[in-house]
Amino acid sequence: MRRSPRPDSRSKVAHRMIGPALVASTCLGLLAGSVATATGQEAARAAAMPADLLVSRPFDRITLIDNSTLLVEPVSPRPLPPVETPKPPTRGPAIPLGGNIGLPGEPSKFEAFEARKAEEPGPETQITIHLAQEAATGRGDARDFKLKRTAIKKIEYFEEILLAEGERLLRARDFTRAFEHYLRVRNRDPKWPGLDDHVDALLFAEGRQALGDGDVTRGLRLLRELHVRKPDYPGLLDQFASAYAGRITRAIELKLYPEGRRLLHELEEVAKDLPRTRELRSKFVDLARDRAGLVGSGSNPERLDALLEALKIWPTLEGAEAEYGKAFAADPTLDVAVVDVPWPAGPWTRSPADARIAPLLFLPMLADDSEEARRGEASGQIAAELESTDLGRRLVVRVRPNIPWSDGSRDVSAVDVARTLIDRCDPRDAAKYQARWADVLEKVQPIDEARVELRLKRPLLKPSFWLDAPVGAAHAGADGRVVVSSQERRLVGSGPYICFDSSPQSIELRVRSEASADNPSGSIRRLREVRYDRPAGALAAFNRGDVALLAHVPPDQRAKLGGTPGVGLGSYSQPAVHVLALDGRSPLLRNRTLRRALSYALDRKSLLEETILKSPGGDGDAPADGVFPRGGYADAPGVKPLAYDPVLAVALASLARGEMKLEAVKLKLEYPPIAEVEAVVARLVEAFRLARIEVAAVAVPQSRLESELRAGRRFDLAYRVLRCDEPVLDAGLMICPGYDAPPSADALASAASPRILQLLLQLERSTDLPTARGLALQIDRELRDELPVIPLWQLTEQYAWRSRLKGPTASADRLYRGIKTWEITPWIAKDPWIGD
């Protein structure tokens, strides 16, 4: 090796240190003196590999023929051409055999020796290198060194080193790092020989590992990527089939048939002809066929369910769709996705789910507050007439004849009405007890089979409010059921439907045989409500088409659903008011300062628009300053909105802790798992935490939460979603959840503000509507300062239905209003690739 003609006078020391390696390799004796002074350690240091190849500067490693190694800046070209043996030096032109003296007359053959200009040796023989790291400074060396190719025993390019390191990491299952090494090679030269093979190996190994680890989605994604790159990769298809088979089997076990079919479709795209693939396909078909054939002799609804399930397993099952159509026509079935189902169902209304279902199972005494209803001209009620005397203190209800109970034992009579009204005064039965009714009722007496006399302590503001509760059978037990067998107790009702099956997850109603005769064909004969554990599950079921009606549309999904073809959106006539109920029996929440701190801590507008709506609010969506809907007669004008002031919240919380001599305020927030509530609860907790109030959130099914709160159970904070039909009558329950609870629960004390409780009790005793409305206004006005509840916001509540369901209207006071006229057609969700 020769030194380049660029002497660098400033680095004699460095020169001395790298010299030995170079001298030894090139056998040049010019630097022999330096060799003697250099140490082996220095040489080793010069050839040390960087610790991290991903961040190091690129280098090549050259092993010379004396086995010493050099790290040099990447050589060029890459890779180097094959080594060429050096030719012997030319000695000038050769003399021809006939001599070079020409004959006379011939041109001279002499060629004068002309030294040819020395050609620069090519990379086949010699390369120029720069040391990647100078021993003295640790930085790159700018000097050129010429190195004969023959002196090189081995050269390892940086790309090869990276690939080798990647391979090592691959074996160590550090796939991410291996990928990064390959990525660096790709960035340097995408066509580097062997790079693709390494990447393929990595995809295969990582995909296989992910499958083994249970991360099937990732594993399949990697294998699919490999399949795109190299479809014939050894063992890939088998691996695919094995992985897909596991997922498909699991999907079948979990009854996620659409997902299973999608996976099968993916597998078929890759390896349609594999025996394993064919097996899986036949597994679906067999399963569907088995399911369809299970109820050959069952009732039509059972057969319908079996066919529906079979078609859900395999939508193209031969002949099943036609059979399903026939069975559906005989028993049109409406599946509804709901937030919660009534559990247990019975002749009572203690939760929103009860309010939805009870009118279908039990007829009320009065259907509404109209004159027609009082005269008995309204349909769907028990009363044939309501007579009011003694300035409204005496009511006589005449019962309609020929309304049979669902067990067929007898018709509804005065005894049933009397028992229902008396049951609501029995504090031992918390499910039915209604403290306000117990307070107002003086006496109930059946006059004869068809008439009941009610004596009241004061006239009722709206008789229909008290008389629209479900009427249960007097011959049934406290739960409204009669014994059918040793293991079965059946709910007895008088409504158009009977409860066929009920569980905490679903409830199935079937139309009564007497009622079905009047209904047109195609009208709903079966109604099945299904509760989904996660709000997203209900929405997904609706989107899949598993259910035709969605009882509650999450506010942030309104626009999306509204724009979906084949989906109708309807609004409930009253908005939902969201509040945090407070239990005044807790000394903490009895503290006015703490209640104010809780209120100040909430930025209602931001929470509403950013978290719940995810858009600016519409007309019916706004922060609330009370419990009554905006724009109603009970919404007091001029009430200042509740402010957000985190500084005051912190100060007031600190003051409250001082007043109560507490180190910390810890509360429990119970909330129903409704989509918008789940979305916002974490932010509420965070807002309270910033105000130094520790709140632990716990999800409780809505029916359970509401029924327990209404029974007077103790709590700290409860997120409630309220709907107010008549403020003067609903105010108590909206502000104080246990307002109608038995006295033993001390539920009146749960009103966090005694002043508001006083107003509620005055409102309860008021006998004329103007006074009552004035009191409702006063409650709304004073509620802002007294804060017996923490108002949050009000939202327009909506429901959605598929176009195959005909009948729901754009606005309704309750979900199943007019269900008698609804019609539904059969429909099976087809896989999107079926058309292909």
Add this chain to the structure above:
Amino acid sequence: MDRQRPLDRRLTAAVLTLLLAVGSIGRTQEGPSTAPASEPEPLENRPYRIEVHLASDADARLDSGRRGALIASWLEMVRRYVGPSWSIRIADRPSSLAVSDLEGLKAGALSGFDPASDKIWLVRVSVDGDDAGLVFSGREYDAATRWLGPLQRRKATARLDATRTFFRFTLDLFSPSALIVGQEGGRALLKVQGASIPPASDLGAVVTKGTTFIPLRLVTLRDESVGITRIAYTYLAAESVEGSIARCAILSAYRDPLSQRISRPNTLAALGIKAGETALRLRFVDKATREPASGYTLTERPAPDGPIRQVGMTDRSGRIVVEPGPTKGVVKLRLLAGDSEPLAEFPIMPGESAEEREITVDPLPLAARYQVQLDAIRDAVVDQVALRARLERLMQVRLEGEDWTGLQELLKQHDLLPPPSSFAETLKKLKDEATKLSYETTKTIVLTRNLQAEFSELEGLIEGYLTDDAYKAFAEALREKKRESEAVEQAKKKPSPPATPAAPVEEPAVKKASPPPEQHSPANVP
């Protein structure tokens, strides 16, 4: 006209009158007695003649032998610990009343007992269903005052402990009788029957410090019969005992409960009372409409000045149950409208009776309405105090850091706050309105003492905490700084005089500015 006779004679006469009245039937049957009336023994020396009716349930398995043994050992304990102040007679055949519903028993049912006895003890021995322990329950009937004491109950967890439990039970059952002989320094002086009889031990003392009495008024009616009425919501708690005289604090809902301004001849007596196990049942009603006073908060505090505890809230019928708490004595109950407006306040002893008492109250609707508005104003004032305190602290920091821009911004924020005068004006307007209404309304009180105090407190709060002094000081400091800056600017524009010696450097005006007055943190708000 003082219709009071000497006190000793009064009691004696009353008791004798009573005894004569009760025993008149017997005497009528036996014919007039010819024996001369002997001089009655002084009250303080007279032991209590107690007739014990000890009955037992069958499942108590107390046959005559065991019963006799129990009584014998109990009498021995009485002798050892109480001494001669109890003169006990065991009824051979216990009254059937002892095994009846003791809690529902009325005093009238016991009028047929021997008038020679001072006290009739109806004791029932039963078995506790849970652990089969013997339960002693009973009530004391005071024959002279025809007063039936509260139900007492005590359980012996082991049968071997039955005698000792019975003895302790009888100590609970026993209530001393006394004569109110006068008042001194706001205290009632009671001469207690048997108090001069030396007790066998401290346990046997008839009256000790802490013994509670209820006062009774014995009035001689026109037909010479004696009417006995309890002076309602009044208790006498013994503070000290000197000889036979017990000096008692008067705990009453009335200003002068032991008043002598009675038209008929009367005597004041007192009967000891001990809290039993029964809960106190109260029912509050509106005095004008007789509607139940529902939804009001009831608090209690042990008399005279114990810590306040919330009892509960009256239900829809105005009822509330007060369980005997750990105090086991007289408590002051207070019924509140809203959170602070007292509608009624009276002393009572939970456990003294199971009978429901009806109490009429004025719900003070107008006062409650103003109370709410005052609370709202107080909230707003407290918020303002907190906000101002925070701004003032921030201004102080800006001032110390000479961040004049920041200070100016904070002053602008301060300007946006409502002025203190607005709160004062609102309060004044509210007070004027309430005052006017109080003149116009006669049915109910508007400006109650509590409301007036709250008005005054709120005025003080506004004056004391909502001031602009700090704001003015900071604004002044900022103005000074601006002036100084302008002066420096002007000085720079003018050519400097060549030879004048340098003027001494002045301290910045802000440093000279007087420090802002002491700030009030929100925690100081009362």
